[in-house]
Amino acid sequence: MKALIIGGCGFIGSHVLDKLHSEGVSVRVLDRRAEMFRPPLPNVEYVMGDLSDTAQIYEALSGVDAVIHLASTTVPSTSNLDPVGDINGNLIATVRLLEVMRSAGVRKMVYLSSGGTVYGVPQTDPMREDHPLNPISSYGIVKGAIENYLFMEHKLNGLQYVALRASNPYGPRQGHTGIQGLIGTHLWRLARKEQIEVWGDGSIVRDFIHVQDMADLCYRALVSDVTGVFNAGSGEGASVAEVVKKICDVVGGDVKPIYKDKRNFDVPRVVLDVTRAKEAFGWQKTIDLEQGIKDTWAWVQEQVK
């Protein structure tokens, strides 16, 4: 099998790449830039380009059996600043990708959706995939609309797809720009002897999943015949305060966060029910939060050296 990973040089993409390699899947990567923390890998075809360049996508699909689409031009915290840019860069680009895949005869896709934003304010805890979709960010609206186009392409034109509604992935190689990824952002700041910042009072609960568990799920979704939408998280909640506590334990010393105003698009608690993914793919998480923070801290310290 040969897979095209769109966004394969990103945080999650680089781990999916490693996983596919280790399983013997041939990989081509399409991304706008090279990996931030590693040199290019041998045995990987890199195509540097943009998802909106239809001709290049067509070329990148040559000889490919499946696409893993992880690219996004936006993150939840900034998508509301420019919803039209979000729609253009993600929704329209993905609808065009589906059209090109159809004409190229590539009939399998694993798509990275968002469990943290498509549901909006939780009405159940944890949330199953059939929870109503009431997103309050453009990011979540666009992810949901893309899921709908995938479903339509499945029904009308036979695409097999798995949309993974990811919770909060974390782990080595997560960026440090501070706009996405609480654990990575905190650890990077601490490694640089900077104070960490928390939006709100620390009571917000999220479902953190180690990126290697996420990559394992992407691989299993790729090689399965299942079509549909699946939550992709740990199935367990941890508050921001609890995460800060665990970080303190790992990093050592007295970590004092600066508390800032809560953001109007942050929902209080998001924990995903991942029963469906476990059953469909024989998957389960293998790395708990303590171990994951240790791994990530070790990696961050390497980088700062």
Next chain:
Amino acid sequence: MKALIIGGCGFIGSHVLDKLHSEGVSVRVLDRRAEMFRPPLPNVEYVMGDLSDTAQIYEALSGVDAVIHLASTTVPSTSNLDPVGDINGNLIATVRLLEVMRSAGVRKMVYLSSGGTVYGVPQTDPMREDHPLNPISSYGIVKGAIENYLFMEHKLNGLQYVALRASNPYGPRQGHTGIQGLIGTHLWRLARKEQIEVWGDGSIVRDFIHVQDMADLCYRALVSDVTGVFNAGSGEGASVAEVVKKICDVVGGDVKPIYKDKRNFDVPRVVLDVTRAKEAFGWQKTIDLEQGIKDTWAWVQEQVK
């Protein structure tokens, strides 16, 4: 109160205009072209322009308390031919409209969504508003995404809105291009002594609502304080074969349809549960299908003369 009707020269828009007039609401209309079947009305300000022209929208909103947004650049039967055009012309245009409304301080919108396409294949009969949304046309996906942006604008920026998920409106002033509106299309063809065409075997069931009942609901939604999503139909199903039978009775003579292949985006049965709209707005339909077909036939015959 002064309302801007976007798409106010269209089929539904022209009836909403009449209703608002009769209720003493001042009206400005924004549309790309004039009404097809009537001269411009006195006491209405017409602005001829496009929803994608942000500067013009801003001007059109001056002095306005509320917007009734009925415009669409696509219809269900053609949206899948150009989903990117659908997203550009409707989703992006409406997201921009919401931004302009926010800066102009206009905090009320009635939006015409689509009960026939947002749900996809019915899992219940009739369908309530909490039925899962699994559209299989771009038209339905875009309508659902617009509903989500309305909800987000409500939650984050205080917009009051009513999204009306219309079933199949019919009645006088419906166009005759044959791409939308089964009853109007049939009656126009019969008035011109042409044969009528049916996609599939006539077993498809739809929920037909007279456009004047629809306009009444738009008005009630406009003047209410309620926010949310509401089905807007008759609550009753009629098969295409039944409609053809009723048309025969009204028109007289032997009507023989040409049966054509069914279309892959047509779902077998769509009937809306309209309990919520009845309760929220004290509304109910007043024109049954026989009477409505008679009205429409009388009007079509007038036009053909």
